[in-house]
Amino acid sequence: MAEEKTLFKFPKAKRVYEQLGEDRLSNGIIACPGCAEELGLRYVLRTLGQDATLFGIPGCSILMYMGNSQGSYSNVPWFMGAMTNIAAMASGYSRYLQKTKQKGTPIVIAGDGSASDVGFQSLSGAAERGEKIIFICLDNEGYMNTGMQRSSSTPYKSWTSTTPVGEFARGKNKEAKYLPLLMAFHNIAYTATANVGFLQDYVQKLNKAKEAIQHGMAYIHLLCPCDTGWRYPSDKTIDISQKAVDTNYFPLWEAEYGHFRMTYEPKKVLPVKEYISMQGKYRHLKDEDLEEIQEQTDKRYNRIKALAESGEKQAQAKE
Amino acid sequence: MRQRTEFIQGNETCVRAALYAGLDFFAGYPITPSSEITEHMAAHLPRIGGSFLQMEDEISSLCSIIGASLTGHKVMTATSGPGFSLMQEALGFAVMTEIPCVIADVQRGGPSTGLPTHGSQGDVYQARWGTQGDHAIISLTASNHQDLFAMTVEAFNMAETFRTPVVLLLDEITGHMREPLTLPREGEIPVIERLRTSVPEGVDYHPYLPREDGRLPMSDFGGKHRYNVTGLYHDMWGFPTTDPKVIHGLIHHLMDKIENHAHEITRYREYYLDDAHTVLISYGCSARTALHVVTSRRRRGEKLGLLEIQSLWPFPAELVRAKCEHAHYILVVEMNMGQVVHEVKKAVQDPERVYLANRVDGEFITPTDVRNIMRLVHGRGV
Numbered sequence: 090m091a092e093e094k095t096l097f098k099f100p101k102a103k104r105v106y107e108q109l110g111e112d113r114l115s116n117g118i119i120a121c122p123g124c125a126e127e128l129g130l131r132y133v134l135r136t137l138g139q140d141a142t143l144f145g146i147p148g149c150s151i152l153m154y155m156g157n158s159q160g161s162y163s164n165v166p167w168f169m170g171a172m173t174n175i176a177a178m179a180s181g182y183s184r185y186l187q188k189t190k191q192k193g194t195p196i197v198i199a200g201d202g203s204a205s206d207v208g209f210q211s212l213s214g215a216a217e218r219g220e221k222i223i224f225i226c227l228d229n230e231g232y233m234n235t236g237m238q239r240s241s242s243t244p245y246k247s248w249t250s251t252t253p254v255g256e257f258a259r260g261k262n263k264e265a266k267y268l269p270l271l272m273a274f275h276n277i278a279y280t281a282t283a284n285v286g287f288l289q290d291y292v293q294k295l296n297k298a299k300e301a302i303q304h305g306m307a308y309i310h311l312l313c314p315c316d317t318g319w320r321y322p323s324d325k326t327i328d329i330s331q332k333a334v335d336t337n338y339f340p341l342w343e344a345e346y347g348h349f350r351m352t353y354e355p356k357k358v359l360p361v362k363e364y365i366s367m368q369g370k371y372r373h374l375k376d377e378d379l380e381e382i383q384e385q386t387d388k389r390y391n392r393i394k395a396l397a398e399s400g401e402k403q404a405q406a407k408e
Numbered sequence: 409m410r411q412r413t414e415f416i417q418g419n420e421t422c423v424r425a426a427l428y429a430g431l432d433f434f435a436g437y438p439i440t441p442s443s444e445i446t447e448h449m450a451a452h453l454p455r456i457g458g459s460f461l462q463m464e465d466e467i468s469s470l471c472s473i474i475g476a477s478l479t480g481h482k483v484m485t486a487t488s489g490p491g492f493s494l495m496q497e498a499l500g501f502a503v504m505t506e507i508p509c510v511i512a513d514v515q516r517g518g519p520s521t522g523l524p525t526h527g528s529q530g531d532v533y534q535a536r537w538g539t540q541g542d543h544a545i546i547s548l549t550a551s552n553h554q555d556l557f558a559m560t561v562e563a564f565n566m567a568e569t570f571r572t573p574v575v576l577l578l579d580e581i582t583g584h585m586r587e588p589l590t591l592p593r594e595g596e597i598p599v600i601e602r603l604r605t606s607v608p609e610g611v612d613y614h615p616y617l618p619r620e621d622g623r624l625p626m627s628d629f630g631g632k633h634r635y636n637v638t639g640l641y642h643d644m645w646g647f648p649t650t651d652p653k654v655i656h657g658l659i660h661h662l663m664d665k666i667e668n669h670a671h672e673i674t675r676y677r678e679y680y681l682d683d684a685h686t687v688l689i690s691y692g693c694s695a696r697t698a699l700h701v702v703t704s705r706r707r708r709g710e711k712l713g714l715l716e717i718q719s720l721w722p723f724p725a726e727l728v729r730a731k732c733e734h735a736h737y738i739l740v741v742e743m744n745m746g747q748v749v750h751e752v753k754k755a756v757q758d759p760e761r762v763y764l765a766n767r768v769d770g771e772f773i774t775p776t777d778v779r780n781i782m783r784l785v786h787g788r789g790v
Contacts, residue, residue, distance in 0.1 A: 147521050169521070173465065173494065207437070207465035238438035238446065239462055250447045251438070251462045257454035 105289040108296070109135040118153045118162045123323025125313040125330060126150050126227050128285045130198065133225060134165060136295040137194050143167040144179040144197040146208070148234045150227055151198070172203045176215035179222045187221065194223065194299060201228040201242035205268045216275035219305035223298045226268060226308070229315040237318040241266040245385060246378050248370040249318075259373060264385055269310035270393070273344040278305035281343035281352070284312045286330030290341055290352055297343070312339050320369025332364040337390040342397060348404070349396040361386045412591045418582040419444035419486075421553045421589050422512055423452060425560030426484050428592065429599050431510075432458035433481040435472040437465055437491060440524040441580040442514035445486035466491035470498040470511065477507050478637065480602065480628035482564055486512040488580075489531050490521060492538070499573055500539030501639045503662065506616070506624060508567035508602070510560075512576040514583040515692075517770050526770035527581035529692055532747040535575040536721050542659060544666035546673055547575040547721035551695035553589040556582060558597055559675065559718055565600040566673060570665055571624050577720060579743070581693035581772055602626055607633065616658075617644040622665050667722055674727055675718035680706055684713025686782065687732050688765075689752055690741040691717045694773050698741040701775045701782075720748065725755035737785050738762045743773055 113134040120127040126149055134141065134154075143165055145151035154163035161167075170178040179195045186193045204212055204226040212224060231249050232238040239249040244265045248254050252261040273280040279301030283291040291311070298307035314330055316323040333339040334353065338361050341353040361383045365371045374382075416424075422445055426434075434453055436446035446462065453460040459476070463469040466487050473483035487495065492513045502509055515531045517523025535547045546566050550556040556578070563574040605625035607613040613633035618624050627633040636646035641655045649655065666673070679702055681687065690698035695716040702714040715731050717724060732738050732752075738761050740749040746764045753759035765781040767773040783789060 147524070171490070171520070202438075209464070232438045235438040235440050235443050236447070238443060241464060250443075251450040251460075253451050255451070258450075 105292050108292050110138055111135065113138040113164050114154060115162045120149070120153050121315075121317050121323070123316040123326045124149075125285045125315070125326050126229065127153055128326075129225075129227060129291070129311045129313055130154060132285075132288060132292060133196060133198070133295060134163060136292050137196060137223070137299055138165055139194075140192050141165050141194045141196050142182065144175055144182070144195060144222075145169050146172045146175045146199050146203045148172075148200045148203070149229075150200065152234075172199075172207050174211045175199055175203060175208055176211040176220070176222070176224060179224075180215050180218070180220040183221050194302070195221070197222055197224045199224070199226055200232070200234070200240075201226055201230060201268070202232045202240040205241045205266050212272075213275065216272060216277045216306050216308070219277065221302040221305065223302055223307045223309065226310050227313045228268075228310055229313045229318060230265070231315075231318055233315045233318040242268060245382060246371065246374055248373065254373045259378075260370075267389060269308070272308040272310070273347060273349070276347045277308060278302070279307040279343065279345055280310075281308070282310045282312070282339065282341055284330045284334055284339060284341060286327050286334060287341060287353060294343060294352070301345070318370070320372075321367055325367060329364065329367050332359065332367065335359050336361045336364045336386065338364050338386050340390050340393050342393050344396075344400075348400040349393065350400060351394065351397045411593065413588050414591065415586055415588050416553070417444055417584055417586050418553055418556055418578060419514065419584070420448050421556050422486070422560050422576070422578065422583075423448040424589070424591065425557040426510070426564065427452060427456065428557070428597070429561045429564035430482045430601070431484050431564065432456070433473060433476040433483045434458070434485065435461040435463050435469045435476075435483075436486050437463050437469050439466070439488045439491045441516055441583050442486045442488045442491075442512065442578075444583070445512060445514070449486075466494040467498060470495040470502070470509070473509050474498060474502050474505075474507050477509050478629040480626075480631075482568075482602075483508075484510040484512065484564075486514065488514050488516050488524075489518040489528075489534070492531060492534060496534075496538040500541065500543065502573040503539065503543045503545065504639050505637050506571040506662075507573070508571055509573045510563045510567055510576060511573060512560075512578060515577060515579040517768075523770045525580065527579045527693055527743060527772060528768070528770070529577075529579055529694065529743040529747070530745075531577060532720055532742075532744065535577055542663065544572075544663045545575060545721050546570065546572060546666060546719070547577055548675065548719050549577040549692045550718055551582065551690075551692055551699075551716060553582075553587050555677070555718065557589060557592065561597045561599060562675065565598070568600050568602050569623070570669070571626070572666060575721075577692065579693045604628075605633070609633070614644040615646050616642060618661065618665075622669075670722040670724065671726070673719050673722060674724040676724065676727060677716040677718065678731065679703070679714040679716070680711075681713035681715060681731055683711055684735060685711040686713070686737040686739060686786075687735040688712065688714045688739050688741055688778070689717065689728065689732075689748070690714065691720060691748065692742075694741045694743050697773050697775055697778060701778045704775070717748070723748075723751045723755070725751070728752055728755040729757070732756045732761075735761065739765050739778070739782060739785060741765045741773065741778055743767055
């Protein structure tokens with residue numbers, strides 16, 4: 090297993106815009122104002138756009154780059170597959186590239202609904218086979234394109250149109266499926282969480298993912314606050330994204346073949362309330378709910394932290 | 409007391425009717441244009457102590473209601489074409505294991521992702537032949553909210569009566585359209601409850617042994633009686649079998665229990681058919697257009713009539729043959745490349761009288777579209 094020990098080469102970190110290429114997404118696309126997905130997607134194409142092929146599924150993200158009958162919103166080839174099996178469709182393409190020794194970067198852009206619910210089987214299968222694709226999950230914590238229904242990535246107590254708030258129900262009563270960890274445990278070449286509030290970190294991770302698909306599959310979990318579905322003013326997207334990290338609600342980490350590493354840690358950790366209270370979907374929360382969410386947040390962070398620390402110890406022991 | 413009238417969407421009408429029929433378990437997955445059914449179920453079901461589940465996909469949605477139905481619940485799921493495609497395996501399982509359930513398919517343009525926000529009637533054959541193997545199925549549809557309410561309740565009734573899945577074929581246009589619905593009073597539409605076995609506990613119960621009238625009494629799974637359920641060919645105990653006699657009997661039973669009762673299942677509406685020279689046959693949203701054409705042309709003295717079919721499967725061939733006996737022309741109005749038109753051609757004598765008036769570009773078929781085709785049929789040019 091010599092290959093698994095390889096750490097991917099990466100140029101010394103530069104300021105984020107120095108690493109970027111041409112903006113391949115046109116202006117005035119149909120995203121809602123303040124959409125995090127648009128920013129996330131723009132940086133995917135600016136970082137990896139050279140020979141990228143985008144694989145998308147029905148949802149907000151594909152509408153942003155596929156265009157309409159008058160023309161495309163992006164200047165890369167795209168492929169809109171089915172929600173159930175987009176990872177398998179990209180696998181077919183990736184295998185063809187390898188067989189014919191052609192250059193290309195298959196990038197799957199899927200929402201949390203496809204990645205963690207209906208398309209999870211296909212994603213997990215692709216990960217197990219080590220398909221050389223970059224899978225980017227745009228996590229807006231629900232099916233925002235069809236009208237804000239819950240997904241298995243919807244967090245605890247969150248309002249959605251299928252987890253209503255009223256006399257008989259108070260939002261979702263189960264915790265979210267933490268998909269990045271599940272993907273890392275598939276022992277794939279590269280797994281990372283990213284966030285549009287930390288663009289430099291995100292761009293570095295995209296570059297690493299491109300390196301990683303020389304060896305196997307890369308998975309990036311991008312938190313995408315959705316002002317329409319999460320009910321907050323559209324100018325707060327970046328603030329919310331940063332708060333998600335600063336409260337340890339959405340820790341930024343990466344894993345190479347299951348070796349975890351924290352990529353950013355807040356100097357001062359804020360209470361999760363500061364992140365939750367910015368969003369209208371949590372308007373109904375009581376203090377005890379917040380305590381529970383704080384508990385869950387701490388637990389999740391500690392778990393990741395422990396994995397990262399054990400990874401460090403292993404690395405030191407090897408040295 | 410005045411009856412309550414509400415101005416609501418077709419999808420919500422479907423929810424109200426399902427609750428009227430006694431639904432207490434719903435599982436669904438969001439898909440345009442049926443998501444409103446799932447959303448309203450999420451809001452309404454907890455109020456009556458029912459269960460609402462949002463599943464991870466459509467396969468699980470249908471499978472979970474199959475499980476719930478076996479334990480004695482009245483169950484339903486809702487989806488659209490792509491989701492209905494995923495459900496086909498489970499649909500076949502429900503047919504084979506004779507488990508009552510209702511599947512609302514709010515049709516949109518297909519194949520594949522197609523036209524999520526536009527109407528279509530392209531799933532008529534998918535409802536009939538989507539799952540593999542010989543089988544019979546019941547499928548109902550409606551063109552307005554009042555009928556939709558009644559047909560939804562009927563769907564539950566037929567599912568229980570015939571121990572079979574029933575496909576409720578709605579479409580984006582009726583699903584998203586708002587019009588007044590007068591809510592029926594309790595008892596106004598009969599609701600059929602599940603036929604449970606009278607076999608006492610400790611005595612052998614045969615889940616697949618029909619009574620003399622062909623109905624199969626059920627026992628809640630995991631309750632009083634121990635029995636087996638399998639998608640394999642099975643005998644009256646539910647044990648798998650390769651005995652040719654038993655297989656022959658089961659497949660005939662699955663077909664006959666529905667096809668032989670087609671006259672009981674047939675639901676339709678007719679308008680001015682007594683002296684009609686030209687008979688329009690339609691269903692679902694396109695029947696609204698057909699009705700408009702018929703009523704407006706009647707005022708001019710043209711002898712047009714409309715047969716609105718509400719039970720698409722089993723196809724009411726005898727009814728169609730009888731109603732079209734004296735027609736010079738038969739025009740099938742539907743929003744697909746021609747599905748029911750083939751059934752009509754098979755049903756009537758002189759099938760060369762049958763023409764198709766359709767529209768498949770995502771737009772709702774208009775009276776002008778129908779009139780233009782009618783002029784061609786009548787040899788008057790456009």
